Amino acid sequence: MGEPGTKELLSLEELEAAGSFRTGRKHILSILVENKPGALTRITGLFARRGFNIDTLAVGPTDDETISRITLTLDGAVQSIDQVTKQLHKLINVLKIRDLEPTETMARELALFKISADGGSRAEVMQVCEIFRAKIVDVSKRTLVAEVTGTQEKIDAFERLVRPFGLVEMARTGEIAIARGRAET
Amino acid sequence: MRAVDALMECLKAEGVEVVFGLPGGANLPTYDAFYDAGIRHILVRHEAGGGHAAEGYAKATGKVGVALGTSGPGATNLVTPICDAMMDSVPVVFLTGQVRTELLGTDGFQEADTIGITMPIVKHSMMIQHPLELPRAIHEAFHIARTGRPGPVVVDIPTDLSRADIPYEPITDVHLPGYQPTTDGNQKQIRLAAKALANARRPVIYAGGGAVGAAAELRELATSDRLPVTCTVMGLGSFPASHPQWLGMLGMHGTRTANYAMDEADLIVAIGARFDDRVTAKLSEFAPHAKFIHIDIDPAEISKNVPAHIPIVGYASNILPRLTTEYRALKPDPARLEEWWHRIESWRARYPLAYSDSDDSEIKPQYMVQALFEATEGNAIVASDVGQHQMWAAQHYHFDRPRQWINSGGLGTMGFGLPAAMGAKVGRPEETVVCITGDGSFQMNTQELATCAQNGIDVKVFVMNNGYLGMVRQWQELFWDRRYSQVHTGQYPDFVKLAEAYGATGVRLTDKHTLVEGMRQALATDGPVVVDVRVSAEENVYPMIAPGQAARDMVG
Numbered sequence A: 001m002g003e004p005g006t007k008e009l010l011s012l013e014e015l016e017a018a019g020s021f022r023t024g025r026k027h028i029l030s031i032l033v034e035n036k037p038g039a040l041t042r043i044t045g046l047f048a049r050r051g052f053n054i055d056t057l058a059v060g061p062t063d064d065e066t067i068s069r070i071t072l073t074l075d076g077a078v079q080s081i082d083q084v085t086k087q088l089h090k091l092i093n094v095l096k097i098r099d100l101e102p103t104e105t106m107a108r109e110l111a112l113f114k115i116s117a118d119g120g121s122r123a124e125v126m127q128v129c130e131i132f133r134a135k136i137v138d139v140s141k142r143t144l145v146a147e148v149t150g151t152q153e154k155i156d157a158f159e160r161l162v163r164p165f166g167l168v169e170m171a172r173t174g175e176i177a178i179a180r181g182r183a184e185t
Numbered sequence B: 001m002r003a004v005d006a007l008m009e010c011l012k013a014e015g016v017e018v019v020f021g022l023p024g025g026a027n028l029p030t031y032d033a034f035y036d037a038g039i040r041h042i043l044v045r046h047e048a049g050g051g052h053a054a055e056g057y058a059k060a061t062g063k064v065g066v067a068l069g070t071s072g073p074g075a076t077n078l079v080t081p082i083c084d085a086m087m088d089s090v091p092v093v094f095l096t097g098q099v100r101t102e103l104l105g106t107d108g109f110q111e112a113d114t115i116g117i118t119m120p121i122v123k124h125s126m127m128i129q130h131p132l133e134l135p136r137a138i139h140e141a142f143h144i145a146r147t148g149r150p151g152p153v154v155v156d157i158p159t160d161l162s163r164a165d166i167p168y169e170p171i172t173d174v175h176l177p178g179y180q181p182t183t184d185g186n187q188k189q190i191r192l193a194a195k196a197l198a199n200a201r202r203p204v205i206y207a208g209g210g211a212v213g214a215a216a217e218l219r220e221l222a223t224s225d226r227l228p229v230t231c232t233v234m235g236l237g238s239f240p241a242s243h244p245q246w247l248g249m250l251g252m253h254g255t256r257t258a259n260y261a262m263d264e265a266d267l268i269v270a271i272g273a274r275f276d277d278r279v280t281a282k283l284s285e286f287a288p289h290a291k292f293i294h295i296d297i298d299p300a301e302i303s304k305n306v307p308a309h310i311p312i313v314g315y316a317s318n319i320l321p322r323l324t325t326e327y328r329a330l331k332p333d334p335a336r337l338e339e340w341w342h343r344i345e346s347w348r349a350r351y352p353l354a355y356s357d358s359d360d361s362e363i364k365p366q367y368m369v370q371a372l373f374e375a376t377e378g379n380a381i382v383a384s385d386v387g388q389h390q391m392w393a394a395q396h397y398h399f400d401r402p403r404q405w406i407n408s409g410g411l412g413t414m415g416f417g418l419p420a421a422m423g424a425k426v427g428r429p430e431e432t433v434v435c436i437t438g439d440g441s442f443q444m445n446t447q448e449l450a451t452c453a454q455n456g457i458d459v460k461v462f463v464m465n466n467g468y469l470g471m472v473r474q475w476q477e478l479f480w481d482r483r484y485s486q487v488h489t490g491q492y493p494d495f496v497k498l499a500e501a502y503g504a505t506g507v508r509l510t511d512k513h514t515l516v517e518g519m520r521q522a523l524a525t526d527g528p529v530v531v532d533v534r535v536s537a538e539e540n541v542y543p544m545i546a547p548g549q550a551a552r553d554m555v556g
């Protein structure tokens, strides 16, 4: 790779090869933070600075009202995420970070799908919903809204199946997760 | 009392002797409190000058520096010093004024999102949301700035809250559940490190900015045997340059001896050093034969750039004495280092830091630093700016004491030198404080000469005047086919007249034969002095590891 400050020409391919590899390993980070202004911005800022793309992000209260839990999923890049988690630990408002092992973790996401379902397709759509144990929470003449919970993969699969009927819009919460068994997350 | 009066009490409780700042609308209440608080306030001419002065004060004294600015432009002027303090791990608390709370987010007059702008470049920051929070926030800020890996903390105070009437109770405890630095160093790891060191045949101690507060402890360890020591630019002075075990600085413009020793070492003990790319050069070829012991207060530094075999997290000052004890207990055989020292001595003899002096009266920049060393008997606190002069100062002024060398390494901020020297002099008034600067850098914060003149802050500024943004010119000469693009500054301004206009003394020195004497006179002159030293225009800093090269391929 060309060195900064020298006149060596850099090809776009070289630049890309150096920067944007993904290992594809998914990470679920569970982060406990003090409920202080700006805490979330500081955390997401660290990921942005290192060039990590956050795939999903969910924030909510915990059993302690001064503490929030942030659940964040991302795809690993070439470098491991260790450096980012170490940097996260340095944030004064961050109390605890767990890089959850997917096999030892219960992860769930909630999604709402607004699907076109006029006369002809309605029955078929409802059948798909049933298979996925999706709840129909709103119905209009031409659409219905289905609520699905499950793993990211399950929701992705549901999306694939209903898309052909006409997906008007979709909203997903991003995963939240908790460790299996007695261990604390 | 008013929240701002409580602020004064907090500053006093933190032992603050002096602050640097400049007032404005949003911090009028704070300045009203300064009126009779009994804390020395130095009025700077630009907030950046105040920020760097606070850094210089902190670097020279080891205490927390304090800088203030108003909202909006006052705060944005502090951005460079904040970032500089972050990069070089300098403990500084920045207190910024903010618009009143009801105007927040409305583009109110002189509103800037100070917390947002500075978020990636602070160790921590806090916006005061309720006046009762202020005292605790101030103590937390000092605690965070001072402890662990030191760094900048910003406290942003909306003007309405600072006028609120609050009951004030002194705060004696600071409790931050998310902030508990590991300071002691794991004993097992220390034992392991001692063993590795006792078995090493080609060890090198690589000390950085984090060793500056553990100079005596470092010396104890190094002299347990003849362990060779090199320092980064930031670590200079943590080990005496006059010591026979000193190899010189390492890195891009370090000595061949130090860089070759790193290249052939079998064990490197990194102490408060962060394997910066100016040090490792081509990372894949850095110290290829070495195992690494890495002592650092910041766990995020461990294995960041170079994998550590034996990491030890904690304060160097806590770890080194125990490492020394463990090491000595192993009674290592000093003879094992003999061959290594032969090798080192042969490099030393072959590659001293040399340059070809002029045959006439022309002042070579390297000679200028040597002359200053002579004129100050090697005893001054030297604050430097950024550029060629900085590297020559690092190479040719031999620092024997910690906190004797103050410079901007990580950010490389031109304009750092004069205000940093000013802050150092305020913190260490009994010392001779000189600033080595360049004709380019000096102009980035010259206005602080007025501050020095008005307050009788006795700094002596030596401008290495080559008429160029020399460091950039050097790169254009060496790596861009001499296409000099926008680096010639000529002889503007006249620094002697400029000094006089500011109420300082101006002197010009152009002859190498009378240089030392001229410098002595300048040093003996009362008050701030600017010495315009005309040096060779196109000299290059050598030796040098060219970009992309490995240490063993140094040139010059």
Ligand SMILES: Cc1cc2nc3c(=O)[nH]c(=O)nc-3n(C[C@H](O)[C@H](O)[C@H](O)COP(=O)(O)OP(=O)(O)OC[C@H]3O[C@@H](n4cnc5c(N)ncnc54)[C@H](O)[C@@H]3O)c2cc1C
Binding pocket: B087, B088, B089, B148, B149, B150, B207, B208, B209, B210, B211, B213, B231, B232, B233, B234, B235, B249, B250, B251, B252, B253, B254, B271, B272, B273, B274, B275, B276, B278, B279, B295, B296, B297, B298, B301, B314, B315, B316, B317, B386, B387, B390, B391, B408, B409, B410, B411, B412, B413, B471
């Ligand atoms: C023009 C120019 C040229 C340069 N050329 C060179 C060069 O040739 N050689 C060179 O070395 N540098 C050079 N630099 C400086 C370089 O950019 C870096 O700033 C420098 O190398 C970093 O020094 P350091 O590793 O000592 O780290 P510092 O930035 O000083 O960091 C200190 C480290 O110590 C840790 N620490 C802090 N306190 C403690 C403690 N109490 N106990 C334990 N650990 C602690 C911190 O966590 C951190 O990891 C140059 C800069 C400029 C502007």
Ligand SMILES: Cc1ncc(C[n+]2csc(CCOP(=O)(O)OP(=O)(O)O)c2C)c(N)n1
Binding pocket: B385, B386, B387, B388, B389, B390, B411, B412, B413, B414, B415, B437, B438, B439, B440, B441, B442, B464, B466, B468, B469, B470, B471, B472
């Ligand atoms: C604020 C800032 N702008 C630009 C640079 C890039 N830069 C690094 S060294 C240098 C030249 C400095 O010139 P001068 O102060 O005259 O020092 P010399 O190298 O000539 O000794 C420049 C422009 C910088 N480090 N800081």
Ligand SMILES: [Mg+2]
Binding pocket: B387, B438, B439, B440, B464, B465, B466, B467, B468, B469, B470
């Ligand atoms: Mg110059």
